[in-house]
Amino acid sequence: MQLEDYFEFLDADDIRIKGHRIGIDNVINYYLHGYSPEAILLELPTLNLEKIHAAITYYLHNRPEMDAYMLRLAKWQEQRYQEYLAAEPTPVMKRLKQLKTQREKEMLKPL
Incomplete structure (x- = not known):
């Protein structure tokens, strides 16, 4: 079995562990x-x-490319977070914030 056979x-920018939705980046981050x-x-x-050893070995054998891959993913994740x-906020989020504020006010009222 080739090392690459462990991955899809x-x-x-999307390398998954074969048979899972888990990305190789999850293992590498840990x-x-x-x-x-x-x-x-x-x-x-x-x-x-x-599979974990395969992901680590793949990372170590392809470190420059994998470091670039990890950096691209981190930048993409940060961009999505900033967006x-x-x-x-969606109407649901607005309503949840209102409910949270209301609950906090009620908890501060003296008995």
Whole structure:
């Protein structure tokens, strides 16, 4: 089995672990934060150690390309987050904020 056989290369910015919706970036992020493969398995229990080791090995063998991949994903995620913050709240979000404010006011009222 080739190392690449563990992954689905959906496009240049979407590499998934075969048979899962989990991206290789999820495993790599944990690895880069110091998690052992066993600790990663606790965080991503639908994987197995073989797939986790494959993701780490793929990262280590392709580090420059994978670092660029991770940077592109981080920039895309930050852009999406900023768009979310700048967007007009939906009617549901407005109502939830009103309810939260109302509840907070009621909790501050003296008994």
